[in-house]
Amino acid sequence: MSAVADARVSPRSRGSAHDLAGTGTLLRLALRRDRIMMPVWVLCLGLTASSTVGRLKSAYDTPQRRADLVHDMNGNGSTRALFGAAFDDSLGALTVWRVGAFLTVFAAIMSLLIVVRHTREEEETGRQEALSSGMVGRRAGLTSALLAVGIANGAVTLLIAGSLAGQGGTGALALGLAVGLSGMAFGGLAAVAAQLTENARLARGLSSALVGVAFVLRMAGDAAEDGSKGSGHVLVWLSPLGWAEYARPYADERWWPLLLIAVLAAASITLAYSLVGRRDVGASFYASRPGPPTAGPLLSGVYGLGWRLQRGALLGWAAGFVFAGAIFGGISDGANDFLGDSEQTRDIIQRMGGAQGLNDAFLAAMVGVLGTILTVYTASSVLRLRGEETDQRAEPLLSNAVSRLRWAGSHLVIAYLGPVVILAIGGLALGLGYGIAAGDLAEQLPRCLGAALSQLPALWVLTSVTLFLVGVVPKYSAAAWAFVGWVVAIGWMGPAMELSDSVMDTSPFSHLPKLPGDEVTAAPFLWLLLLSVVLAAGGLVGLRRRDIGG
Template sequence: MTAVAEAGTFAVRGGGSRPLAGTGALLRLALRRDRLMLPIWVIVIALMVVSGVGSLETLYDTEAERAQLAASMAANSSMRSMYGPVFDHGIGGLVAWRFGTFAAVLAAVMSLIIVVRHTREEEETGRQELLSSAMVGRRAPLTAALLTAVIANAAVALMVTAGLSGLGAGGALALGLAIGGTGVLFATMAAIAAQLSESARLAKGLTSGVLGLAFVLRASGDAGTADGSSVLTWLSPIGWAENVRAFADERWWVILLIAAAVAGQCVVAFTLAGRRDVGMSFLPTRPGPAEGRIATAGGLAWRLQRATLLGWAAGFLLAGIVFGGMASGAADLVGDNEQAREIFQRMGGQAALTDAFLAAMTGMFGMIAALYAVASVLRMHGEETSQRAEPILANAVGRLPWAAGHLAIAFGGAALVMLLSGAGMAIGHGGELPALLGAALVQVPAVWTLAALALLLYGAFPKAAVAAWGVAGLCLALGWIGPALNLPRSVLDLSPFGHLPKLPGPEMSWTPVVLLTALAAGLAAAGLAGLRRRDLQT
């Protein structure tokens, strides 16, 4: 028997009697690998919630204004579907209303990324098999991944609780637990998906699909009722976080409901993990045709990324319809509050409030589309590190043609999803199709700039490629909470989106559009040059 086989046998025996052996070492490894990503996620989520106190105190500085806002939300179904109902019109209640749902969604996204990264991705790349040749228990990798997610969500909960404790310790703790608990809930859900699926991409897709469904259920339920009591709201884990009712006669038993769901999903995940081999899954990939039908590198790139692109396209179209329908209710929400009107105008740039709302939403679509573009570009990095690119490039396929297929989907797909978001807003708003399509397309050069930066990092500095996510996240944070915090123009201009004309509106400036397009082209050319010269990663 070879040394490798002996080591494998030893690991299996050790894992059978000690299924959690090596958990501490794997946890330390996971925290080390995520030492940059985790703090950024935690700080952004917590800062988004805590910083809302100052902005809301400035916007609604009197009891009468806050009461008027709560009454407006109770009568505005479109805005309730976006933010949820206002359970209390104190500053704490308004913070929970305005930021609680979105913070819970971000915590869920962070958690599913962490768990899939340290479970299915490790198996997909072959690293888990190498680690399992040591004294590592069968359930240790999953345990370490979940503990990493728990630590991240606990940090978010602690920062939110500490930052809002001045508004009331009970309410601050309830909101922190609701956000962190939602993150842990989706972490355990991602753990189940990682056991069922055979690829990290499918595991993320399954969990993201459940998250999207949860948000839609919550939005549909809140649109129908003003007190969060809809059956649809209670069918959604996002709705559970909302119904904790932080700063409004907290419902602590809902926290216990979240904890029970977490415990149940943990049992399922660990049971499944103990019944499969490393690299295997309960939903095997469907075998392809007997004869290959992919003749080009571009065709292979399309085959690998088509499902992701179609999912993003459908999501942007539906979201565009929803936000387009909300545009007519923006004026009712803001009313005569000039400070709130200024925030929409800072985000949207035009005097007309409806146009400002549509411009702000279009800009938000652009920043989210940048996440798709970065992910699509970095798919090449995943293909390379998993050693699937090397057999292709060993044949009569050059690096540039191979990259061109993925880049066509990344850059072209970004333009497509933006067009669909504009079309969706026109459908929801009931007109202005040319204006809204133009507003959507104006965002594309900024999206391309971030995609090209990701290409530069991957092509020239592959070990730093993950930093592209940090840049995209920073731009999203600046666009999302920057105007509400009244950040100076010089800070907002750090994002390429800060230089674009705000449409729909009467004025169009072509200079920033042309300059950003040229910048994207230059960054992409530099990235391709670096990819052509460097060695492949092993």
């Protein structure tokens, strides 16, 4: 921290009102910067539940049809893994079952992006230190970020509760609080990650990993046990997203699981406040250790530097896909045994995974989940280019005998080839889990591997979109996260909400065959690859011609 900042934040002022000086100004700045992104998130989350009610009312228009749906869904471990348990057959309870799990996940993602953007990213760019040299307290930045995310989650809570009040005010309030408190809990965890890490990319990665682990634990627990008939599986209780599920909106609400989420939010926020007062602005508790005096052969040159900067995220995502793939594969076997004559089950699963057999449809749906999640990795890998610019680390490299294309290539080779490695590892884990469970490892392993790798063209389209933004309109490169959020939302919630084909087709993943099991044609792969190449070329041309750091 600068000497002036040290003078402003003296030991005597720590923990006092001086630490919060300037919070209101920073909050107004944060809300102004997020004046587009935040309302879009809030409206999408808040209106999803109300739009789902209408679709369910028309599709299941009698009490008997709704009761049959609940019976069918709770008896199938595969659908429980996707949507959770259905606790009642009212329209409100079915709405919670259909979209409640996804709403909590997206509230968590929204919250972590807001918190990291206004805390660690501000420090990484040097803006926080400049502000701290003025009349801004040590904890003002963290406080304004948490207030901003609190406003967003409060708006989501009110919008969900208001839009579902017609189905019952108590259940609507319980669902709204479950979603809003989940967002605050993961926002608090993101605030802790921002104190522990040295850059925004790693903070977002750790926070996203926590959301992913919580989601996978919830899926595995619900697949293993029908929580609607008992106390629930231990894996669900290990996940904050499971606590939100077991609040049981519209089904004899339990309020104490919401208290657990509130306690987690309060504890994580308290820890973040404690940590921010124990470090310098721009520093972290786990900074990079000094390396050896000379680089090894794998770390020499600009490509070695790119590998050094990107390898941590690559290895972390690969490890996560091993875990997720093994769990998804293990719960996929046996879905076909339950199908019977249930057209409702067939319809829901096959909208997500294709018109093939139910086991293959569920596998295809899980492959789609893995592919859409990986868009977060590809976007962050390309955006590292922009981060190197804004942090003024790129210019010293380019002032030497390093061309712009070589510098960009050192990051893009990881951004484009990294998903190949991650999907291959995830596909192998998926095939192993399913093949062992089904007793047909020799056939299922290559099928699952091929299905996972089939997601690459769609992933490369999003990678190229991000590169185009970085190269042509760098000031708006963060808009790539809006595209990522849209693609993930379409992939996860589109089939459940029965969105039209015209809306679903806005995602590149919708144009791919649903593998394993679907018919494979070359046309969609070639068109997506061509689009990816064109966008990437446009981005590189823009990067060569514009000012660095502009």
